Amino acid sequence: AQSVSQHNHHVILSEAASLELGCNYSYGGTVNLFWYVQYPGQHLQLLLKYFSGDPLVKGIKGFEAEFIKSKFSFNLRKPSVQWSDTAEYFCAVNAQSNYQLIWGAGTKLIIKP
Amino acid sequence: GAGVSQSPSNKVTEKGKDVELRCDPISGHTALYWYRQSLGQGLEFLIYFQGNSAPDKSGLPSDRFSAERTGGSVSTLTIQRTQQEDSAVYLCASSPTGASQRGETQYFGPGTRLLVL
Numbered sequence: 074a075q076s077v078s079q080h081n082h083h084v085i086l087s088e089a090a091s092l093e094l095g096c097n098y099s100y101g102g103t104v105n106l107f108w109y110v111q112y113p114g115q116h117l118q119l120l121l122k123y124f125s126g127d128p129l130v131k132g133i134k135g136f137e138a139e140f141i142k143s144k145f146s147f148n149l150r151k152p153s154v155q156w157s158d159t160a161e162y163f164c165a166v167n168a169q170s171n172y173q174l175i176w177g178a179g180t181k182l183i184i185k186p
Numbered sequence: 187g188a189g190v191s192q193s194p195s196n197k198v199t200e201k202g203k204d205v206e207l208r209c210d211p212i213s214g215h216t217a218l219y220w221y222r223q224s225l226g227q228g229l230e231f232l233i234y235f236q237g238n239s240a241p242d243k244s245g246l247p248s249d250r251f252s253a254e255r256t257g258g259s260v261s262t263l264t265i266q267r268t269q270q271e272d273s274a275v276y277l278c279a280s281s282p283t284g285a286s287q288r289g290e291t292q293y294f295g296p297g298t299r300l301l302v303l
Contacts, residue, residue, distance in 0.1 A: 116297075119291045124289030169286060176221075
């Protein structure tokens with residue numbers, strides 16, 4: 074069965090630090106990959122996604138993610154975080170033949186001002 | 187434009203009672219999804235509606251759970267004879283067509299936080 078693993082459940086960083094959140098999935102076929110974010114008190118919203126083309130994907134608010142097929146990974150990065158990046162981040166995957174998204178458990182990111 | 191809305195935002199009920207949770211998707215979106223999020227876990231798929239097709243109910247955890255979508259728009263998730271393990275946040279999402287191949291974005295509502303005492 075497909076699964077998604079997010080390695081860090083909680084991350085605490087200072088402003089201006091660099092960020093990398095890990096996401097690994099298990100599925101051998103062609104996939105779509107997503108990062109969603111939930112800011113405090115807000116809905117889940119899309120941060121970025123990959124379904125084809127350039128494996129380096131840029132999203133909103135300076136975030137990017139790189140799809141490395143050989144490693145089954147889709148890690149999220151940001152070179153310099155801000156206090157407003159405090160949120161919970163979810164990685165999700167679906168096989169391109171199936172609409173069902175499989176979700177990681179989420180990573181709670183706290184940025185200290 | 188209006189996003190996905192859900193009601194109620196919070197629901198406290200006693201074990202054994204039935205509850206109904208409502209979702210209004212974005213106008214024109216044909217695909218609608220229900221998820222459950224338990225504390226400290228990712229989202230768990232429950233059910234999927236696509237246009238007039240039969241829904242995919244493969245994620246419903248027991249026969250106490252059911253859902254319907256009337257007129258291709260509003261959806262109601264019903265939990266009968268609630269149990270304490272049903273306590274969770276229930277999220278609804280919609281997307282324009284449900285086209286999985288192109289990585290279609292799902293748009294989420296604020297969720298209903300259900301607490302079963």
